[in-house]
Amino acid sequence: MLKGPLALVVLVALALAGAEIRRRLRARGVGAPALESFLFVGIGIGLGSLGLGMFPDTVVLTLRPVVLLGVTWIGLVVGLQLDFRVLGRLQAWHRWVGLGVPAAAGAVVAAGSLLAGHPPHEVVLLAAVAMLASPRVVLLLARTAAPSDRAAMRLLKLVMALSSIPAVVLFGAATGLAGAGGGSLTQALGGGERLLLMVGLAVVLGYATIVLLAGERTLVHILAVLIGVTALSAGAALLLGGEPMLMAMIAGAVVMNRCRFPHRILRAAHGLEMPMLVALLVLLGAWWRAEAFPWTVLLLLVVVRGAALLALGWATASMARRRGVAVHRSDLGAGLLPQGPLTLAILIASVAHGQTAPAIGEAVFAAMLANHLLGWLWTRRVLFKKAGATGGEEP
Amino acid sequence: MRWFFFLCVVAVVWVLRLLLGTAGVDADASALLALGLLMVGGELSGDVGERLRVPRVTAYLVLGMLLGPSLAGLITSGDLGALRLFEEMALGIIALTAGGEFTVRALARRWRLILAVTFSHAAGILIMAGGTLWLLLGAVPVLGELSPGARLAASALFGVIAVAKSPATTIAIITETRARGDLVDVVLGVTILKDLMILLLFTWVDGLARGWVGGTGVDAAGALHLAAAVLASLGVGLLLGVVLGLYLTHVGLHREITVLAVVLVSMELAHGAGLEHLLICMAAGFAARNFFSRASESFVHALERSSPPIYVIFFALVGAGLDLGVFASGWAVVAVLVAVRLVLIWGFTGGVVAVLKGPAATRRYAWMGFVAQAGFSLGLAARIAREFPSFGGRLATLIVGAVVVNQLLGPILWRHALVASGEAEEVSK
Numbered sequence: 001m002l003k004g005p006l007a008l009v010v011l012v013a014l015a016l017a018g019a020e021i022r023r024r025l026r027a028r029g030v031g032a033p034a035l036e037s038f039l040f041v042g043i044g045i046g047l048g049s050l051g052l053g054m055f056p057d058t059v060v061l062t063l064r065p066v067v068l069l070g071v072t073w074i075g076l077v078v079g080l081q082l083d084f085r086v087l088g089r090l091q092a093w094h095r096w097v098g099l100g101v102p103a104a105a106g107a108v109v110a111a112g113s114l115l116a117g118h119p120p121h122e123v124v125l126l127a128a129v130a131m132l133a134s135p136r137v138v139l140l141l142a143r144t145a146a147p148s149d150r151a152a153m154r155l156l157k158l159v160m161a162l163s164s165i166p167a168v169v170l171f172g173a174a175t176g177l178a179g180a181g182g183g184s185l186t187q188a189l190g191g192g193e194r195l196l197l198m199v200g201l202a203v204v205l206g207y208a209t210i211v212l213l214a215g216e217r218t219l220v221h222i223l224a225v226l227i228g229v230t231a232l233s234a235g236a237a238l239l240l241g242g243e244p245m246l247m248a249m250i251a252g253a254v255v256m257n258r259c260r261f262p263h264r265i266l267r268a269a270h271g272l273e274m275p276m277l278v279a280l281l282v283l284l285g286a287w288w289r290a291e292a293f294p295w296t297v298l299l300l301l302v303v304v305r306g307a308a309l310l311a312l313g314w315a316t317a318s319m320a321r322r323r324g325v326a327v328h329r330s331d332l333g334a335g336l337l338p339q340g341p342l343t344l345a346i347l348i349a350s351v352a353h354g355q356t357a358p359a360i361g362e363a364v365f366a367a368m369l370a371n372h373l374l375g376w377l378w379t380r381r382v383l384f385k386k387a388g389a390t391g392g393e394e395p
Numbered sequence: 396m397r398w399f400f401f402l403c404v405v406a407v408v409w410v411l412r413l414l415l416g417t418a419g420v421d422a423d424a425s426a427l428l429a430l431g432l433l434m435v436g437g438e439l440s441g442d443v444g445e446r447l448r449v450p451r452v453t454a455y456l457v458l459g460m461l462l463g464p465s466l467a468g469l470i471t472s473g474d475l476g477a478l479r480l481f482e483e484m485a486l487g488i489i490a491l492t493a494g495g496e497f498t499v500r501a502l503a504r505r506w507r508l509i510l511a512v513t514f515s516h517a518a519g520i521l522i523m524a525g526g527t528l529w530l531l532l533g534a535v536p537v538l539g540e541l542s543p544g545a546r547l548a549a550s551a552l553f554g555v556i557a558v559a560k561s562p563a564t565t566i567a568i569i570t571e572t573r574a575r576g577d578l579v580d581v582v583l584g585v586t587i588l589k590d591l592m593i594l595l596l597f598t599w600v601d602g603l604a605r606g607w608v609g610g611t612g613v614d615a616a617g618a619l620h621l622a623a624a625v626l627a628s629l630g631v632g633l634l635l636g637v638v639l640g641l642y643l644t645h646v647g648l649h650r651e652i653t654v655l656a657v658v659l660v661s662m663e664l665a666h667g668a669g670l671e672h673l674l675i676c677m678a679a680g681f682a683a684r685n686f687f688s689r690a691s692e693s694f695v696h697a698l699e700r701s702s703p704p705i706y707v708i709f710f711a712l713v714g715a716g717l718d719l720g721v722f723a724s725g726w727a728v729v730a731v732l733v734a735v736r737l738v739l740i741w742g743f744t745g746g747v748v749a750v751l752k753g754p755a756a757t758r759r760y761a762w763m764g765f766v767a768q769a770g771f772s773l774g775l776a777a778r779i780a781r782e783f784p785s786f787g788g789r790l791a792t793l794i795v796g797a798v799v800v801n802q803l804l805g806p807i808l809w810r811h812a813l814v815a816s817g818e819a820e821e822v823s824k
Contacts, residue, residue: 054663065423065430065477201407208400212435221438224704228434232404235428238421239411275652 038369040278041344044285055286060351067283068244069227070276071349072234074342075172075245076226077273078164079252080266090158093323097155098162101312101336106131106170108308109300116296121355124174126297129347129364130305131167134340135160137376141384149383151327155316156335156383164342171346172246175353198242199250205229205236206254213265222268245349277341284348284365293363301367306374309333331382337375339368401439408432408469426477429470430708432462433715437707450806452567452710457803459714470715478712485709487658487676489563492570492698494636494680495691497587501580508753509584515743516558516585516765517592520736521600525554527735537728537793538786545783548604549790552779555600556794557736559593561769561802562586562673567706568809570699576818577754582764582809587677590771594625594671597775601782608783628674631664635675636682643683643690650697673771713769717799729796733804736797740765760812767805768798 047054060067087095109130113123138156147153173195209229216222233251234244252269256262313333320327347364350356356364408428436458444454462469502509529550532538538549565586569579598621639657643650657679665672680698684691744762748754773795780791813819 063480065426065480068423068427069430204403204407208404208435211396211400212438214397220703224434224438224707227704228431228436228438230431231427231434232408232431235424235426235431236407236411238424239428275655278652279655 038372040281041285041288041365044282045288046285047282048286048288050288050290055283060283060287060348061354063283064352067280067348067352068234068238069231070280071345071352072230072237072244072248073227073269073272073276074280074345075168075248076230076233076252077266077269078168078245078342079249079254080256080262080269081161082165082249082253082256084253084257087162093319094158095162097316097319098158099166101159101309101316102131102133102163103166104312105305105308105336106166109305112300112304113296116300118296121174121350122360124171125346125350125356125360125364126300128167128171129339129343129368130301130308131163131170132339132343132346133160133163133336134338134343134372136340137338137372137379138335138383141380147384149328149332151320151325152317152332152335152383155320155325155327156332159316159336163336167342167346168245168249171349172243172249175243175246175355194240194242198237198240198247201236201240202233202247202250203254205233205247206251207258209251209255209265210259213259217264219268219271222265223272226265226269226272243349245346277345280348281341281344284344284351287351287358288362288365289358291359291362293359293366295363297360297363298367298370301364302370302374305371306333306337309336331378334375334378334382337378338372339375340372343368397439401436404435405432405469412469422473422477425471426474429462429474429715430478430481432469433459433711434704434707436462437711441707450568450810451571452564452706453803453806455707455710456714456717456806459711460717460719462711463715463717465717465719475712475716478708481708482712483662483672484655484658485705485712486563487661487672488654488698488702488705489566489709490673490676491654491658491680491683492702493562493566493583493587494632494677494682495684495695495698496566496569496579497583497681497684499685502584505577505580505584505753508581508748508751508757509588511747511751512581512585512744512761513588513592515747516589516740517596519743520558520739521551521554521596523554523739524557524732524736525550525552528553528732531728531731535728537725538789541786542608544607544609545786548607548783549786551600551607552604552783553732553790553794555593555597556768556772556775556779557732557739558589558596559768559772559775560586560589560765561767561771561805562590562677563709564767564769564802564806565764565809567702567710568806568813570702570706572810572813572819574813574818574820576756576816578757578760578764578812578816578818581748581753581757582761585761585765589765590673590677591625591629593771594674595622601778604783608785624670625674627668628665628671629678631670632661632675632678633682635660636679637686639679639694640683640687640690643693644687647690647693650693654694654697710769713802716773717802718795719799725793725796728793729800732793733797733800736801737766756816756818760816763805763808763812766801766808768801772798 044055045051048059049056056062090098106127110123110127113126118126135157138153138160142153209225212225213222216225229251230248233248237244237247255265259265310331310333313331313336317327317332344365347356347361347368351361411428412425437455440454440458441451444451459470461467464470464472464475529546532541532546532549541549565582568574569583635657639653642653658676661672661675661679664670664675680694683694687694741762744765745758748758748761776791776794776798779794780787783790810819
């Protein structure tokens, strides 16, 4: 097995070759299906025990503080995007569609996994994963081609933007209610009380962030405080036996909705999101053990989720038409099939909590990859005019 | 208002720690809580430091001391162990910055001065600081009853530690003040060279000392092995720097992640192959900066972007790790040893620069850049305590006490030197 600098040389050579291939493909007008997230997992597999052997498969648990910090950061970014003023301006049926479609897809998969006999923590993970949809594919396609149905596109974007809320809340609340870590306090308090305490602490941290960053314009100082708040959220949530992602999301939402100028904080948080994600995805890849995974998970997350989303897309289109919105396509659920970085973050959070067996994690990952590719092919076919057509929508 | 909210956060952490106790608590959670407290508090204390015209790194150190196990206890010894990963990552980035700050042009222009100051410190301070402790031990038995060999061994080991300095502090203050000039070039050059030398010097003196105490004698094989490790670290570092430079020149995506990846690989190599993390990163930074002119700007920019949070983590953890109880117990002897070291650094540095007709500012102020001592000296002290059970524990106690004072004094003096010499861009603006 390759070790140390030689492995890095190989990795950098691969990156150089990859960058060159991508540049040539782009020059010829060949687009890629927004697979960067999966590519980083692939690099992790290459560096892990199945490949070059630089990272052992226990690396996620060895580097648990880093993993938890990364996952919590993603929760913070999700929270920083929850602008209740924007949500309040939406029409009521838009809100129902935005939150209801992912929640219904999650419920269908949860019911399926219960019937298949999965334990509760796996049911929660599968439901949260089923709820999430990545907008990357749609946004990438919109750069080169015009959508064939603009009203359907707008509805799709709405659902994608809101899908993270029920997913993170479900995952966080379920982890919090089931949490056993933390010591005497967590044993003394019930799940609901601990959740309440976590929400209270998250609100305090959110307000502390606002005050600490008042008037601060330097990016690195904003980042330093945000890293501190994220670490505090992660530490406090874990000590209380809760989910760090949820706590950071609440703190982030407080910042977004109570701060006078939250957008520079959001920009700073976004700046570090990619490095955090890359690190997490590489670690997730290194964790890969190539175990035989249960096909029921793949079936639930690809077939059952896909069918549920198509049915919900059809129902949403019908509802829109009844309200006088000219949606021509009924299969807009296809646009919700692709899955991306946030789904992977929830998977790695579950791994870091020691709740997910490698076989389940690998099945979830395989399902996400399948959903992503299927979603890319289908969305390109049904929701976009021929590539290269003018009038492409700006992402 | 900002302090009120920070105190609220401190109170929350305190209450959580109090209610949860220590038994069965998730160690990673506790470490993350400590990290959060240091990061948030570091930003506030840095601002206070600026208002008091004290370097930000000193403010981070003081914060670490206040929150650490010696005083408030909000950061436990267990947290310090768990956060070692972050500390090593920070040290790697600081070392990359050190290498990146150093250009071949500066080295070529001042090589005679850099070599002369380094060797005068290595020989002069080692002998005279060691000699001072040897005389002191004759008058005050602070290390208990010692055989002549053990007395000589303790003095020589102390001499080596007196030569050592904290490269991280030097770099942090240069970055903070954005200083450029002759003084910076000379102090940086000596810092890097001293770092190479101190490892070899310590191994050599350590071997001699064991022979004097009556142990295993001079460990020639160990010294050779270390010399090989130093050379290998430099070679690997240069190779990593070339890879980094190639990547930054031809790909250039995710620069901060790439820099972090290089640091992680260096850490892995240091642990796995027995190489020196600090030297690998320094050499990598030097190669990336000097061999790739197109990449050097983006490299420096990537380092500058990531440096402030890194400094908070590193110096606050160093502060939290300092054992203040040690200083309280033997402050008089510590004060003498610190004063003697200061005089020796001043004398040798100023003298050598004057003899070689170096710039006036360098002659007057360069010594202030060599005062600070931190993690490296503490690591050597811990090794002495382990290897010399008869006197090592008490000697390490004295060394830790001196490091506390030097680390508080060093950044203030070095910042003053950069400001007074006119090389500090930020402050003069």
